[in-house]
Every structure is written in structure tokens, then in C-alpha cells.
Amino acid sequence: MIRLGAVRLIYVRELRDQLRDRRTLFTLVALPLALYPLLGFGLLQMTQFLRERPTKILLAGVEQFEGDPTSPLELLDDQGRLRAEFASEREAGLLEIHSDFGSASVQSDAAEPGETEPSAAETSASELRDELARRWIAEGQFDAVVWFPPGFSERLTEYRRKLVERADQPRGTQQPQASPEEGESVPEDATLAPPEPQLYVDTASDRSRIAWSRIELILSRWREAWVQRSFEEVNLPSDVARPFELQTTDVAREQTKKAHLWAKILPFVALIWALTGAFYPAIDLCAGEKERGTLETLLSSPAERSEIVGGKMLAIATFSMATAILNLASMGITGAVAMRHMGNLAAQAGASVPLGPPPLATVLWLIVGLLPISLLFSALSLAIASFARSSKEGQYYLMPLLLVALPLILVPMLPSAELDLGTSLIPIAGMMLWMKALMEGDWYDAVRFAVPVFGITAIGVLLAAQWAVRQFSDESVLFRESERFSLRLWLAHLMRDRGDLPTFSQAMLCGILILVVRFFATFAATMPTSFGEFAIVQTVSLVAFFAAPAALMAVMLARKPLAALKLNVPHWASIPLAVLLAMFIHPAGLLVANFIRQLYPLSPDMLASLEQIDSAITGAPNFFVLLLVFAALPAICEELAFRGFIQTGLECSGRKWLAILASAVFFGAAHGILQQSLSACVLGVVIGYVAYQTKSLFPAIAFHLTYNSMTMIVGVQGAWLLARVPALRFVLRPVVSEYGGTSIEYGEIYTLVATLIGVGILYCFRQYTREESLLTEVRQRYLPKTLLPAVDGSE
């Protein structure tokens, strides 16, 4: 029973302790308060240096237009500046136009008007132009080059003349259009091809890209001027080119627009600082106390470990929240001042600033979401920091937490990320999206998904807190001594101290190894196109990536490899029971899989890949080969790895459900596709329970084989069976799939009845629990002597 008074005492002590630490105060309080005003001031200073600079553009090949008023030279006035007709004063100032750079030397003879096929001389001139333009831009002489080809003016005139002629022709006498079946559209008249000035830019250079956008705008205005002239020549008003005008009305309220922008920025800032704010107190309250020798003082007090963790966790959470709120406040105040200043400046210039100061309500909602997230970060930081022997070590250990949390904080910032049931169940990311929804005033979604968002966060907090309590109860963690790592010593230790069964760490290592190999293999393998290829890939990957590592590690790391892989003789009844369990639990399993698919829909690419696999399956020589490849082989290989070596090793921790859940997580993760992983994880818990209760892998293999076989029978042979065995209509039914096509599913009533029977069978497995606990058995029979104290501690 936790004494709240003791928790409060420890909380207040830790809080006071941290508040008396100048370093903590500086990092968590003074720095954020000073940071944003200083940053704002610095940015304002820097903006004075960040003026828009003019870009240099070469209009090459304009020498041919001397005296031609309708040539590109009409863009420029007598001083060589852009004329007011095509550019504003500001735009003209930002474009430094050069038109006399001696590019005439590379002009080839003017092509005849209407001539579209380039001559050999033209081709070599074109290559020379490319080379020159590339060199000028690379050497920084110009940021962009517009090269007008020889005969540009003549071709332009000719092109316009032919267009006008066509417009004058009566309808019906025009040349027929190319039919769409003949491929891509071609010009109606080959001689109607417009002249093509060449624009050279370097997209790897910012200056060149800016020059590109600027000159493109000017040239498009010049083009519009030509269009206007053309219309005038045929006595058409220029408005003909704009048959309607699109009027856009922004219905967003000014306040909502501001909230929308802040909703993207503030949750990110708040969570990053909440995480940072949890880091340093966690390190100081764990590793720091170890270093200063005060942890042992506290441990010898009557405070229970849960009370110590509770007090410390609340203190860390307080600093985490305070850091985030202080940052938000500082950022908000600086933002408000800066925006007002910019607004005044913009108002003087007749413009408006899209981003105003953050609305107060948005900040308040942020704090509501911040509380559970701070608790989660605090519990995780505390559990991880308890490993560390020193503050320096603590920083190394907490880095992975940052690396895991960052993507979860960043993903909700993507424009496509929205709050729905699926995203609300993702820890941290769900809370980010929930905060964003609230800040944007999306009350409907915020209320609808509050339960899953807070539920998953609460579960995370509870699990993390429980982990932290375990860490504080584990003397091998609290009194860990510094050991220099030596490969020789470690290998000697592995051989000398290996027990009959694998250890917890060896099991974890096996799981991680399988996932890493599987990850790289996914990218190395190509998508099989036939059943034969598919069968080979499936067999090789199952044997090489699952069965072989587990079997090898069992032989090398355990004195009893068979027992390490759980290849024990089970009770005779457990195998038929496992088969029945798989048959009756299968409808519920499919229901869970379908639910997960609805929650997290498959991407079109993934669907295409799965369809490819489906089509490969149809090429199987017969159904039994299919069962062998998809049911028997995975059942044996995956069970050897996950319920065999991994779960057996994890069971040595003495924690039944930790072993079952962790092996199920590895099993799920190995499936690659998220939707499959989640349903496999749920199934893994059931198989893990069967394996644990029976102390044998054989019932687990029987279950897995039957379950996979049922999937193949229902999926591949379901329709065939339904057509031939009418009685099966009570069990199966055809359903139109959301992805198109008809699939076979279990009926609702059968699913309910079968699940109830399945649960009953699962209950029957309880009888296989032996009188003595597994822990006692393991200690007496298998466990390496080196692990005895640790097991005692966990008990």
C-alpha cells in the first residue's frame, strides 16, 4: 500500500532539492525565459543583413534583334532596365539584365522560318550554347541565362501569322486533330510549333533558383502581352482568354487562422521541452544520487520503492511541465511582441502579417495535454536513468528515448496527419494530434478521441512507472558496478557460465538479431513473380532468419539445447486441445485482423504487393504444397524462434506475462507489415500462453499450423467449400471486400459461438500449470548459478 504522505514528502524534497540547484534552474528556467527574447532580438538584427539581392540574368542572342521593336529587346528601356510594363520598380531593381555579352559568336546561321528540323551546324551551336551557359552560371557570372535561338523573331512572326490564318479559316476546313489512340498529342500542324527560347538555371543554387522564378515571371508577362496583341489583330477582346474569374473567399475567422498556424508549432515546442525538462532532473535524481551516495540513505528509510519512485516521478513531471510552460510563455510573449512590431511595419507598407500572437485558449489546451505526456516522459526517464551509475552515463542512456520520441513528435506535424481512432492509439503522436485538434477548435474530434488518447497515455504511464519501480527494486541495477567490457572475458563468461537454458538477455539478443536480419533481408529480396520463386524465398527466409539463429544460439549458449527450444514432451491432451483452440479462435483472430485493417488501412502500394502475393499463391501446384509453405513451415520455424528460444529465455526472468508479451511483440514485429504485426502480436500472446502452460513447443506448433491452415482454407478454398457443402453456410459467408472482389468470412453468430468455445479451451490450459512455479523449477533444474541473486530480487 503506497503511503501518499511519503510520496508527497519525497516529492517536496526532490522539488526543493532541484530548485536549490543553480544548474537546473539555469537550464530549465533561466535559459528558456531568456532564449526566445534573445533569439528574437538576434533575428531582428540579422534581418537587416538579409536584404533581397539582385540577380544577374543574361539575355543571350538578342543581338539579332537590333532595331526590332517586337523582339525581346522590348523588355528593356534605353538604360537596359526592365520596362515598367513588364516589371514593377522593385522587381526591376532585383533583376540585373545583361544583353551584350558577346554571345553572338555562337549563333548559327538563322534558320529559315518554319524550319523545325535542326541542321548539323545548329546542333553543334546548340551544344556550344549549353556549354557556355553552364560555364557562366557555374563561374557565377550570371544566375540564369535566357538564350533566344537564331531566327526567334522570324519564327515568332511566322507562328503568329499561321495562327491567325487558321483562326480565319471556316470551321470544318481545319486539319483534323490527332486521335488520342495514336499516342501523345502532337501539334495539329508541324509548322505551327512555337519558337523555344532556352532558359538555363542551376537548381542546386539558391541564387539561380531565385533568378529563375524572377525572370520566369517577367517572360510570362511578355508572353501575355503577345497574346493580347494577337487577339487585337483578329479584333477579339483580350478578355476572351479569361472566360471567368475565380473569386476565393476565406471563411476562416482571423482567430482560427492564427490558431491553425500556432497549432502546428506550439505542441511540437511543448513536447520537445517537456522531454528535455524531464531528462536532467531524472539523471540528477537517479544517477546523481548514486554519485553523491544519497540513494542508499533513502533506500534505508521506511519509504517503499514505489513511494520513492512516485515522489521522484512527480518531481520530474513538475519540472518537465514547468520547462514546457515556461518555454511556451516565453515564446508566446516574444511572438506577440514580434508580431505586433511586424504588424505595425506591415500596416505602414499596406500589407498584413498572417501570423498573430497565439490565442490564450490554445495555450491552455496545450497544458491539459501536457500533463499526461509529462508524466509519461518522467516515468520513462526515471526508469532509464536508474540504470546509470553517473550523470554522464545517464545522458548516454536517455539519448535513445529522445530518438524514439522525436519521430512520434514530428509525424503529427505532417499535413496529412489527422486525428482518428488509429492515430489516437499511437502514444505521444495521438496526444500531439489531440492537442492540435483542440487548438484548432475541432471539438467534435477532440471529444470523440479523448478516451483512446488519454487511455493509451495512461497505460503508458502505468507501465513506465511499474518499470521504474522494478528498476528501483532490482539491486543489480541500483548497485551495478563499473565493468570494463572485454570481448575475451565476455566470451569466456558465456561458455563458463552458460546454463541449461538461455538467459533473459540472450533471448532479447536473439529477438533483436532476428528483427535486424529480417529488416535488411526485406530490402535485399525482390518480389517473386511465380509460386515457385515465392516458395523458395519463403523457405529460405523462414529457415535462415528464424529457425537457424534460434537453433544456433540454443546450441552455443545453452547446455540443454532441446530444452532451450522448449522441445519437451507435452501432456498428450495438449496437442489436440491446441488444434481445437486454433480452429475455434480463428474467427476471432480474423475479426481482430479486419478491425486492425480498418483502423490502419493498407496503402495502395501495400495492397498491390499483397495482390502480387495472392496471384503467386494461385500458381501453387496443389493445396497441400500451399499448406506446407504457408502453414507448416512458418509454424515450425517461427515457433522455434519465438516461443522456443526467445520465450524460454525470457521466462528465466520469472515473469510469466513479461515473457509471453515480449515474445509476442518480437513475433509481431517480425511480420514486417504494421497491420499484420499488430494482429500477429495478439495471436502471439495466445500461442505464448499455450507454450508457457504446457512447457512445450509442440502444442504451440500444432496451434500455429492449424491456425495458418484455417486461414488458407477459408481464404483460398472458402468459396469452393461453400459451393459444395451447403451446411457451411452456418459458418462461412461471402462478403464483398472493400478493396473489390468477393472474399469469404465467418458469420457473426458462428464467430461469437466459436470465440466462446475458444476461451473455454484456453481456460482448460490452466490445468497444465504445475504445482511448483516455473521460477522454482527453473532455479532448481536449469538456471545458471550466476543468475540466482537476480531472480531472488525479482521475486
Next chain:
Amino acid sequence: MIEVRGLTKEYADLKRGTFRALRGISFDAREGEVFALLGPNGAGKTTALRILSTILSPTSGAVRVNGFDVVASPAEVRRQIGFVSVNTAVYDRMTAWEMVEFFGRLHDLAAETLRERMEALFDSLQMNDFRDVLGAKLSTGMKQKVSIARALVHDPPALIFDEATSGLDVLAARSLIDIIRGIGASGKCVVFSSHVMREVERVSDRVAIMHKGAILAEGSTRELIDRYGQPDLEELFFDLISRQDRGPDRERGAGEAGNNASQEVA
């Protein structure tokens, strides 16, 4: 008051494999008695006392403090003891008064009782001069006094001192020894560990000599000197340690002295 029976403690060690820090030691410490564990570094004294104070759990064996088992009722055991160790430091950012008050409140002492006990302790341990000084600014001797006040604040029936004089100067060490003797004389049970012979001789009623996780001899200082025919505790200590290091066969010749050790070390 404190009963230890067949206490063993094993650690996993990368270099040595399974390391047995305690090899089935047994002893009793009674009320009003100062019981000393004397041994060189690595003898297992700290491990034994950490188990007594429930910071570590035993691998096997039984330990009872005032009738409470350290494994079954660790919280109750912690209420029965005050633990002072070279590793139990004071908080740098708390004053002497705040630190003692914090632990008194963790023991659920009523505010008035706590204040009275603290006043009495600060007077008797002469700590009033530095009661409002932060831990970081206290001298080693002052810190040790704060630790003792922290351990005594809930008036436990048993006190455990693990190498408590380590790092203290001669005057401070002498002062601490006097305090420990006073606590023993007040009727409390005191278990005291040290590797300094003179301290042990001065303070203890009975002594157990430990080496390599085993108790080699146990009794009052006078009894042990008489039993082994050595001139003083120091000579006795060297004699027993050297016999143990020579090996179990020769050690058996030491007669009943090695009972505790020879059973476990063999």
C-alpha cells in the same frame, strides 16, 4: 534482537563467474550490546549489513531484526533500525535540520514528537551550530553526526554502523566511537563494522572476525584473545586471516574457531 542464520549472498560477476560474498554466516546481536564485525576490505561486512538493513536481499539464510524477517517484512525491519554507512551520505542541498526532519517525517513521527526528538538529538550530538547549514558545506565529521541524528530520529531499537569512522580525522572518529558506546549503553542493540582494531576493541562487547565471506571467530575480545593465546586483537586477527589464506586443511587445526567458516568455505 538481531538474528542471522546461514546467511549467503552470491553475485554474478563477469570475471569470476558466481561470486560468493557471504558464505552462510550466523551470529546474534543482543539488546544493550555493541556487536562488531571486524574484517579486511572485501570480507563481506558491508554486504551483511546491507542485508540487515534490507537494501540487499539474501540469496539464502534467515535474518530477523526484533522479530521481523528482512525478506518477509522489509518495511517493518527498516522501522526497527537506524543505518549509518560510509555510503549513506547527506543531501548537499538540504540543511542538517531539514535532513533529519525529512527522515523523521518519513517515519511518520508526529510533528511535536519529531520536534522534541530533534531538539534533543541536536543538543546531545552538539549539532546546533550547524543546524541551518547546507549539507554541501558541512565537514566530514559534521556530516557523520547528521547521519547519526537521521538514524536515531525515530528512536529505533537497533543501530547499524558500517565503516562509520571511515574518512574521519582522529578527533571526529573518537567522538563517533563515544557516541556509539553511548547508544549501546542506552540499551539499544548496535552492530558495528570496521577494519580498525583499536576502534573495535574500544567500542565492542562482542566481535566477529570475518574474512572472505565467512566468520572465523566470534566472542568477546577477552575471550578470543584467551582462546587463541594471542597478545591482543590485532595479533589474533592476523593469525586467523593467515590461517584462512593458507587453506582449509590447515585451518581445521585451529579448532573450534573456524566452525562457522570451515563449514561454508569447504
